[in-house]
Amino acid sequence: MAYEFTKEDLKQIEEIKSRYPAVMPATLPVLWVAQNRFGHVNPDVQKLVAETLGLPQAHVHGVAEFYTQYYKEEKGKHVLDVCTCLSCQLCGGYDILHYLEEKLGIKKGETTQDGMFTLNEVECLGACGYAPMLQVTNDQYVNHLTKEKVDKLVDSLKNGEKPQYEKIGMPQHENI
Amino acid sequence: MSTVDWKNYEPVLIPDIKDLNKIDVYIKQGGYKAFESVLKDKNKWSGPKSVVNEVKEANIRGRGGAGFNAGLKWSFMPPVDGGPRYLACNGDESEPGTFKDRKIFEYNPHVFIEGALIAAYAMEITTIYVYIRGEYRAYIQMMEKAISDSYEKGFIGKNILGTDFSVDFYVHSGAGAYICGEETSMLESLEGKRGYPRVKPPFPAQKGLWGRPTTINNIETLAHVPAVINRGAVWFKNIGAENHPGPILYGISGHVNKPGVYELPTGVPVLDLIYDVAGGMRNGKKLKAVIPGGSSTPVLRADQLDGITMDSDSLRTVGSMLGTAGMVVMDEDTDMVDVLWRIAHFYHHESCGQCTPCREGTGWLEKILLKIKNGEGEVRDLDLLLDITTQMEGRTICALADAAAWPVRFTINRFRDEFEARCKKSVYALA
Ligand SMILES: Cc1cc2nc3c(=O)[nH]c(=O)nc-3n(C[C@H](O)[C@H](O)[C@H](O)COP(=O)(O)O)c2cc1C
Ligand code: SF4
Ligand code: FES
Numbered sequence: 001m002a003y004e005f006t007k008e009d010l011k012q013i014e015e016i017k018s019r020y021p022a023v024m025p026a027t028l029p030v031l032w033v034a035q036n037r038f039g040h041v042n043p044d045v046q047k048l049v050a051e052t053l054g055l056p057q058a059h060v061h062g063v064a065e066f067y068t069q070y071y072k073e074e075k076g077k078h079v080l081d082v083c084t085c086l087s088c089q090l091c092g093g094y095d096i097l098h099y100l101e102e103k104l105g106i107k108k109g110e111t112t113q114d115g116m117f118t119l120n121e122v123e124c125l126g127a128c129g130y131a132p133m134l135q136v137t138n139d140q141y142v143n144h145l146t147k148e149k150v151d152k153l154v155d156s157l158k159n160g161e162k163p164q165y166e167k168i169g170m171p172q173h174e175n176i
Numbered sequence: 177m178s179t180v181d182w183k184n185y186e187p188v189l190i191p192d193i194k195d196l197n198k199i200d201v202y203i204k205q206g207g208y209k210a211f212e213s214v215l216k217d218k219n220k221w222s223g224p225k226s227v228v229n230e231v232k233e234a235n236i237r238g239r240g241g242a243g244f245n246a247g248l249k250w251s252f253m254p255p256v257d258g259g260p261r262y263l264a265c266n267g268d269e270s271e272p273g274t275f276k277d278r279k280i281f282e283y284n285p286h287v288f289i290e291g292a293l294i295a296a297y298a299m300e301i302t303t304i305y306v307y308i309r310g311e312y313r314a315y316i317q318m319m320e321k322a323i324s325d326s327y328e329k330g331f332i333g334k335n336i337l338g339t340d341f342s343v344d345f346y347v348h349s350g351a352g353a354y355i356c357g358e359e360t361s362m363l364e365s366l367e368g369k370r371g372y373p374r375v376k377p378p379f380p381a382q383k384g385l386w387g388r389p390t391t392i393n394n395i396e397t398l399a400h401v402p403a404v405i406n407r408g409a410v411w412f413k414n415i416g417a418e419n420h421p422g423p424i425l426y427g428i429s430g431h432v433n434k435p436g437v438y439e440l441p442t443g444v445p446v447l448d449l450i451y452d453v454a455g456g457m458r459n460g461k462k463l464k465a466v467i468p469g470g471s472s473t474p475v476l477r478a479d480q481l482d483g484i485t486m487d488s489d490s491l492r493t494v495g496s497m498l499g500t501a502g503m504v505v506m507d508e509d510t511d512m513v514d515v516l517w518r519i520a521h522f523y524h525h526e527s528c529g530q531c532t533p534c535r536e537g538t539g540w541l542e543k544i545l546l547k548i549k550n551g552e553g554e555v556r557d558l559d560l561l562l563d564i565t566t567q568m569e570g571r572t573i574c575a576l577a578d579a580a581a582w583p584v585r586f587t588i589n590r591f592r593d594e595f596e597a598r599c600k601k602s603v604y605a606l607a
Contacts, residue, residue, distance in 0.1 A: 019346045020368075021260065021386055027368035028351055032310075059369075066370035069310045069352030086272040086471050087429035087504055089518050123354065123522055124272040124471075125311050128429035128502065129436045139313055165314055169283075171436040172453075173192035176283055 003048045009033055013052060023053055027063050031070055035138075040071040068122075069138055076111040076118035078157045081135045084121050087128035096132045096145045097121055103154065116158065129168075136163055143168065180416055180443040180485065187439040188403050189396070189423050190283045197318065199325040202286040208331055210405035211293050215339050227298035231401060234409035237420050239276075240266055240357075240394030241470065241499050243488055246401075252381040253299045253389050262390040263296050264366060264380075265306040265398060267315075268350060268357035271470035272522060274502035276425035277395040279437045281308070281315035284399070285322035289345070291401035292393075293331060296343045299391055303344045306395070307362050310351040320347050354526035358574045359392040361528070372528050373574035396425055417443030417487030420498065426486065428454045430505035431461065442498075443487040446476075450505055461507035465591075469499025471519050472579035474586035475512075495586065512591040513598050516583060517545040523580030534577035537568040541584050553599045558588055 005013065016029045030053060034045050041049070041064050050060040064070045071079075080100060084093040097119075101107055104117050111118040127133045130143035140163045142153055153163060169176045195201045202208070213220060214227050221227060232247025253261065265288070269277045280288050292304050306323075308316050323345050326332050334342045348366050350356050356365045360374035363385055384390020400422055404412050413421045424442045426449060429435045433455030440453070446466060450456065457463055463478040468486065474496040476484070484490050488498050506515070524538035544561055547553045565581035572578075588595055 019344075019348075022367075024368035025348075025366060028365065029349065031351065032349060062370055063368065067310070067351035067353050069350075084518070085522055086467075086515070086518060089515065090430045090504070090506060090510065123525060124270060124274075126269045126275045126278060126309065128273050128275050128504070129427060130275075131429060131435075135311060138311070141314075168436070170187075170190060170192075170279065170438065171434050172187070172438050173190075175192050175194040176190075176196075 001044070003034075003038055003045050005033070005037065005048070005052060009037055010052075017053075024055060024059070026053055027055065027060060028067070031060070031064055031067075035070060040074050042071075042073055075137075077116050079118045079120065079137045081120045081122040081125070081138075082108075083123070083125045083127070083131070083133055083135075085124035085128075087124070088131040088133065091131035092145075093132040096134070096147075096150060099147055099150060100154075103150070117154075140165055142166065180441050182440045182444045182448070185415075185423075185440055187423065189287065189399055189425065189439050190279055196284050197282065197286075197322065199286055199322070199329060202284070203329075206406070207286050207402075208290055208329075210402040211290050211297070211331060212337060214294055214297055214405060215337055215341060224298045224300055227294065227405070230409050231298065231404055234400075234404040234412040235419075235421055236397055236400045236404065236412065237422075237488070238394055239396035239400075239424065239500070241271065241472075243420065243498060246393060246397050249381075249393070250295065250299050250391060252379070253391060254382065256300050260303060260386075260388050261299065261301045262385045262388060263292060263299065263301045263304045264359075264362060264385065264390055264392045265292055265304065265395055266357060266359065266362060266392055267306055267308040267312070267319075267395045268354075268362060269312070269395075270309055270354040270357050271472065271500050271502065272519070273429060273467060273470045273504040274427055274500040275429070276427045276437050276500070276502065278312060278315050279425060280395055280399050281312070281319055285319055286326065287402055288395050288399040289322060289326050289331075291398035292345070293336075293343065294401050294405060295391070295393065295398055297341055301343060301391070303346070305346050305348050305366055305385075307348050307350060307356070307366060309356075310349050313349075316347055316349050323347065354522075355528045355574075355576060358576065361574065362392065363390065370528075372530050373576075375573055416441030417485060417489065419489050420487035424486075424501055426453075427500070427502040428505065429502070431458045431507040431510070432456065432505050433458055443485045443490070446481050446484050446486060446503070449486065449503060454505070457505075457507055459507075461509065463505070464508045464510050465506045465512065467504040467506075467583075468496050468501075470502045471504070471522065472582055473497045473499040474582050475590060477590050480590075512587060512594050513545070513549050516587045517542070517549045519583045519587075520545050520580065523576065527576060527580070531572040531577065533568045534572045534580070537564050537577060538580045540564050541580065545584075548595065548598055551598060551600070555596055555599045557599065558592070558595055561588060 050057040236246040237243040356371040361371040365371040520542040524542040529535040
């Protein structure tokens with residue numbers, strides 16, 4: 001499949017380039033533009049990014065490989081990144097991971113046959129006080145997970161509803 | 177020892193004001209006045225150096241983990257030579273147990289922006305980047321909006337408020353790599369490369385972004401600056417612990433009833449934070465252990481905590497550190513072997529692999545701990561683990577290797593019985 005940036009993408013890429021005194025710094029943000037457009041940055045997309053920026057393919061490839069959030073191959077429609085790191089481990093992160101493995105019939109790192117879900121175990125996502133938690137496809141966090149909340153999330157994703165931003169205030173405050 | 181009156185403390189960094197994230201509300205509350213003052217109030221400020229001095233005097237100790245005096249760091253920037261100079265704001269926030277900077281992004285982004293602008297003025301910086309971990313997509317969007325609102329009001333851009341000071345301000349998103357929180361790794365990542373930490377010296381103040389003078393500060397560190405400018409260094413120094421003063425965001429997670437981020441003075445007793453602030457232990461369980469400031473800071477047993485307060489001096493007396501003030505609380509049912517193995521797994525996963533002691537050492541730590549966790553370890557493995565930590569510390573390009581070694585050494589030392597009980601009896605143990 002041939003990958004191409006849209007006109008708007010190219011405009012955005014020009015704007016990104018203007019933030020830096022050189023072209024190379026645009027590598028990470030443009031990989032993001034590409035992933036948002038195509039859903040992944042496989043070798044063909046990496047090639048497109050390299051050509052668009054006029055940078056060596058090896059450079060773009062090396063960067064894409066280094067950062068875990070770039071999908072180097074196609075993933076399921078929804079990627080569930082379950083945190084099992086320190087605070088989440090203490091609060092049942094592994095129970096949530098294992099529950100999802102059972103529910104989806106896959107092991108961590110795998111994608112369901114229908115291509116709906118990819119399940120991953122990830123490191124601390126900076127939501128330690130709201131454990132256990134997961135992130136959906138590099139976007140919203142779903143916090144304070146229980147089995148019931150996981151069931152609901154999976155159902156709503158299947159129905160095409162994306163989770164909403166969960167606002168969590170400061171417990172010492174009343175207004176926020 | 178504790179003289180800190182935290183019960184009557186009124187938050188200033190993230191006060192309880194609805195919609196403070198909106199620029200109009202922030203301005204109405206006196207926001208951007210500090211920045212305006214340093215730019216224009218010639219009676220109060222005699223130029224950029226006077227601002228550096230005031231911040232130095234306040235002793236805002238870096239909230240990113242290392243606790244270095246922010247103003248002192250600013251004073252390391254070399255004299256202006258006409259070329260670009262940079263401020264790189266560290267919003268990578270990836271140390272397990274740490275989740276505080278996101279509260280600033282969400283609830284008071286302009287106090288951080290204003291602090292960064294004052295820092296830029298004080299160091300005569302031309303461009304500011306705020307590096308935010310890629311997982312914080314929601315906060316990245318909030319920050320982009322806040323920065324563009326600030327541009328619109330004329331606080332960012334060319335000839336700010338009619339003065340000859342100009343500065344640009346951009347968000348740079350990470351993409352999933354803990355190591356990019358290490359300051360020189362962050363610079364590499366900003367330059368569009370893999371996040372391999374740089375050998376120091378040269379230090380970033382000499383050769384930072386694109387070889388130019390650069391200062392790196394944590395988000396919360398910068399967010400403290402406007403209040404220091406408005407109320408003065410003496411006011412700041414009188415809050416909290418003597419040698420580690422000021423308001424601070426504590427992130428409390430683990431087995432407490434009310435986990436979350438709390439703004440209080442430094443130097444609050446650890447036990448007060450657990451039992452009064454965070455609502456005590458979940459399910460009435462007994463406290464077993466506390467990691468005071470992110471996963472790399474040495475764990476403390478419950479019996480070590482009497483009279484210990486959250487500041488570097490007090491924590492040092494029991495062999496730990498304040499780190500990021502992200503406190504992880506563990507109850508009596510916690511399996512310390514499991515916890516330590518998971519911490520070791522984290523550092524192994526996040527090692528960038530440049531240095532042999534770190535790349536190999538973190539791998540060995542994880543592997544041996546897994547063996548012990550599975551009941552297949554021997555007591556002599558514990559000494560092997562301790563031996564590996566000595567071979568890792570202080571021998572690498574960045575401090576990730578130390579961050580991986582400390583928890584292993586101190587958790588084993590402080591919970592030795594528990595680790596031995598998990599090991600098979602070895603020849604040494606029987607002897
Ligand atoms: C492995 C490693 C990870 C780090 N991660 C972070 C981080 O996520 N956020 C942060 O502000 N500082 C982090 N630091 C500390 C930075 O290197 C640096 O000291 C800090 O950003 C300086 O800002 P401050 O002086 O205002 O604290 C990390 C350091 C190391 C060694
Ligand atoms: S200490 Fe570890 S993380 Fe730091 S540069 Fe060396 S290998 Fe990379
Ligand atoms: S440990 Fe899971 S979000 Fe920090």
